Amino acid sequence: xxxxxxxxxxxxxxxxxxxxxxxxxxxxxxxxxxxxxxxxxxxxxxxxxxxxxxxxxxxxxxxxxxxxxxxxxxxxxxxxxxxxxxxxxxxxxxxxxxxxxxxxxxxxxxxxxxxxxxxxxxxxxxxxxxxxxxxxxxxxxxxxxxxxxxxxxxxxxxxxxxxxxxxxxxxxxxxxxxxxxxxxxxxxxxxxxxxxxxxxxxxxxxxxxxxxxxxxxxxxxxxxxxxxxxxxxxxxxxxxxx
Numbered sequence: 001x002x003x004x005x006x007x008x009x010x011x012x013x014x015x016x017x018x019x020x021x022x023x024x025x026x027x028x029x030x031x032x033x034x035x036x037x038x039x040x041x042x043x044x045x046x047x048x049x050x051x052x053x054x055x056x057x058x059x060x061x062x063x064x065x066x067x068x069x070x071x072x073x074x075x076x077x078x079x080x081x082x083x084x085x086x087x088x089x090x091x092x093x094x095x096x097x098x099x100x101x102x103x104x105x106x107x108x109x110x111x112x113x114x115x116x117x118x119x120x121x122x123x124x125x126x127x128x129x130x131x132x133x134x135x136x137x138x139x140x141x142x143x144x145x146x147x148x149x150x151x152x153x154x155x156x157x158x159x160x161x162x163x164x165x166x167x168x169x170x171x172x173x174x175x176x177x178x179x180x181x182x183x184x185x186x187x188x189x190x191x192x193x194x195x196x197x198x199x200x201x202x203x204x205x206x207x208x209x210x211x212x213x214x215x216x217x218x219x220x221x222x223x224x225x226x227x228x229x230x231x232x233x234x235x236x237x238x239x240x241x242x
Contacts (some may be wrong), residue, residue: 003183004199007106010089028059032067058136059217073139081123086111115204122209142171153220179203
C-alpha cells in the first residue's frame with residue numbers, strides 16, 4: 001500500500017470511529033466516576049469487521065473536573081510480521097520548494113515500539129504501563145508535532161543516518177527523532193518544483209526529554225521553531241482572500 005492509500009483508509013474509517021466514540025463515551029464516564037485517583041484513562045479497542053483495521057480510542061481524565069468531559073485521542077495499530085506500529089493520520093502544511101506554495105499534504109505518522117519505550121523511560125518513568133497506555137498518554141500530551149529541520153547543533157551525527165534523516169518533531173514533552181520520505185513522482189527534468197507530491201510518511205524512531213538535552217540543542221530547536229512559525233505567517237500574508 002502507498003502512504004496515500006493508508007491515509008485514505010484512516011479517513012474512510014473516521015465516521016465509524018465517531019459513532020464508536022459516542023457509544024463508548026458513557027462507559028468511559030461511568031469508569032471515571034468510580035475512579036479513586038487521577039489522572040485516569042479508559043481504553044476501547046475497536047476493530048472494524050469489514051476491513052479488520054484496529055483502532056484504539058483512549059479516553060483520559062486528568063482530574064475530577066474532567067470526569068464528565070474527558071479528553072480522548074485515537075490511534076491505529078498495524079503489524080509488519082511481528083513488529084507492532086502505531087499509526088496516526090495528519091493533513092499538514094508542506095512546502096516542497098521555495099517556488100511552490102504551501103499545500104496541505106496527507107501524512108502518515110508511524111511510531112515504533114522503540115520510540116514509545118524511550119518516551120516512557122525518559123519522560124513517563126512508569127514500567128507498569130502497557131503499550132497502548134504509553135501511546136495514549138503521548139498523544140494526549142502532545143497533540144500537534146512541529147516539524148524541525150535537523151542540524152548539527154541538534155544532532156551532530158544526523159547526516160550519518162541517510163537521506164531520510166532530515167526532520168525531527170518538536171512536541172510539548174521533548175523532541176522526536178524521525179525518518180521521513182515522500183510518495184509521488186519526481187520531475188523528469190530534475191526541477192524540484194515540478195515534482196508530483198502525493199503524500200508523506202514520518203517514522204518516529206526515538207525520543208529525547210528536554211531535561212536531558214543540552215542548551216545548544218534546545219536553542220537550535222527553538223530557533224528552527226521560530227523559522228517554522230515565521231514561514232507560516234508569511235504564507236498566510238500572501239493569501240489573496242475573496
